[in-house]
Amino acid sequence: MSSQRAKVYFGSVKQGNRAKFASFAAKVDEIVKKLDLSTIQKKDKVAIKMHLGYEDNYQTIPVFFVRRVVEAVKKTGAFPFITDNPTSVYNAVNRGYTSETCGCPLIPFDGVKDKYLYKVNIDFKGVEFLEMGGVLHDSDALIDLSHAKGHNTCGYGGAIKNLAIGAFSAQSRWNKYHTIWQSIPYWNPDKCTPEHAKKLVESCPEHLITYKNDEHRLNVEFDMCNQCMKCIEVDKGAGCLEIKQEHFSAFQEMMAIGTSKVLENIPKEKRFFINFAIEIIPYCDCWPFAQPCIVNDIGVLGSRDIVAIEKATLDLIAKEGLNESMIPLYFRPNLDRKVNLHPFQRIHGPMKNPYIVVDYAEKLGLGTKDYELVEVLSPASTVSMKAPTHVTEIEPTFF
Numbered sequence: 001m002s003s004q005r006a007k008v009y010f011g012s013v014k015q016g017n018r019a020k021f022a023s024f025a026a027k028v029d030e031i032v033k034k035l036d037l038s039t040i041q042k043k044d045k046v047a048i049k050m051h052l053g054y055e056d057n058y059q060t061i062p063v064f065f066v067r068r069v070v071e072a073v074k075k076t077g078a079f080p081f082i083t084d085n086p087t088s089v090y091n092a093v094n095r096g097y098t099s100e101t102c103g104c105p106l107i108p109f110d111g112v113k114d115k116y117l118y119k120v121n122i123d124f125k126g127v128e129f130l131e132m133g134g135v136l137h138d139s140d141a142l143i144d145l146s147h148a149k150g151h152n153t154c155g156y157g158g159a160i161k162n163l164a165i166g167a168f169s170a171q172s173r174w175n176k177y178h179t180i181w182q183s184i185p186y187w188n189p190d191k192c193t194p195e196h197a198k199k200l201v202e203s204c205p206e207h208l209i210t211y212k213n214d215e216h217r218l219n220v221e222f223d224m225c226n227q228c229m230k231c232i233e234v235d236k237g238a239g240c241l242e243i244k245q246e247h248f249s250a251f252q253e254m255m256a257i258g259t260s261k262v263l264e265n266i267p268k269e270k271r272f273f274i275n276f277a278i279e280i281i282p283y284c285d286c287w288p289f290a291q292p293c294i295v296n297d298i299g300v301l302g303s304r305d306i307v308a309i310e311k312a313t314l315d316l317i318a319k320e321g322l323n324e325s326m327i328p329l330y331f332r333p334n335l336d337r338k339v340n341l342h343p344f345q346r347i348h349g350p351m352k353n354p355y356i357v358v359d360y361a362e363k364l365g366l367g368t369k370d371y372e373l374v375e376v377l378s379p380a381s382t383v384s385m386k387a388p389t390h391v392t393e394i395e396p397t398f399f
């Protein structure tokens with residue numbers, strides 16, 4: 001039984017020895033070594049899919065670590081390149097990512113105009129197809145290099161979201177994924193008068209409900225909804241509005257499908273997943289500003305199984321818990337410890353359970369939730385090791 005468990009390697013930010021060999025960088029190197037990149041062939045084109053950030057957000061994976069991953073890929077004789085959407089690639093320099101600093105080219109996954117795309121059929125809740133970035137589609141191997149953080153639509157963004165949303169055109173992201181809840185009825189116009197609609201609009205403390213009087217049309221922005229249910233209280237008696245689990249689960253189910261479409265182009269032995277659970281912010285890296293870290297830094301995880309690494313990352317975040325003093329005032333978190341919720345559910349609402357996508361991904365055969373966490377260079381194992389004598393640099397050595 002235990003031999004079937006997926007290995008997830010973990011390096012903690014906690015340190016047991018005042019030495020380079022026990023440092024976080026050493027743990028990143030050790031995890032890359034354990035992932036065994038030797039299944040990548042010489043001359044393979046290796047996509048390193050990242051989220052390169054946006055505008056005034058600096059909280060992406062430090063280029064210091066990206067370069068180490070790139071150098072490890074180069075040692076196989078393959079050709080790595082970093083890829084993301086055109087806007088993020090174009091502005092990556094603002095976060096220190098250039099071909100010189102990273103050690104490999106940065107290439108938009110779908111061309112400079114979001115036009116080099118492959119249609120992939122999904123047939124999900126009225127959505128017939130998504131448009132996948134052609135560069136990712138053409139790659140021989142994939143390193144899914146992700147920053148673990150919260151996400152307003154699905155609770156959490158990590159390895160799955162980096163491919164599910166991050167590998168598709170802007171049209172697919174915004175007009176298909178982010179509107180999928182519209183395929184599930186939530187408002188009955190025949191039961192609602194304009195006066196009642198106005199009350200519903202006023203009931204939402206987040207200002208997410210809008211009503212067009214001339215069209216008699218009510219809209220709920222489910223992406224930002226924290227399921228406080230104040231609108232449903234006001235709707236009692238009329239019964240024209242619904243806020244259901246299905247409205248939120250649909251996005252996560254679609255993410256699992258999108259991820260499966262990306263992975264089906266990459267041979268299993270050439271898929272690698274690395275999650276950096278540091279700078280754990282409440283929203284995605286595509287928000288245009290830096291955010292307070294609501295969970296303390298945890299570490300880095302690596303696996304060949306996307307389901308296992310996501311489950312392990314979420315479990316470690318749950319174990320660490322929220323750093324409540326850092327929660328921004330624009331959230332209305334549920335901090336009641338009697339209610340069993342993941343930290344990201346406390347922030348984004350109980351129906352944005354971040355494990356939902358993990359369940360769907362496992363059902364699609366993308367991996368297993370049954371994992372074994374293998375800690376590398378743990379503080380306990382390095383604390384009694386002999387640290388090298390510190391040598392002071394008297395004159396520049398350039399090393």
Ligand code: SF4
Binds near residue numbers: 206207209220226231
């Ligand atoms: S459940 Fe969502 S839409 Fe309704 S009042 Fe609360 S935040 Fe607004």
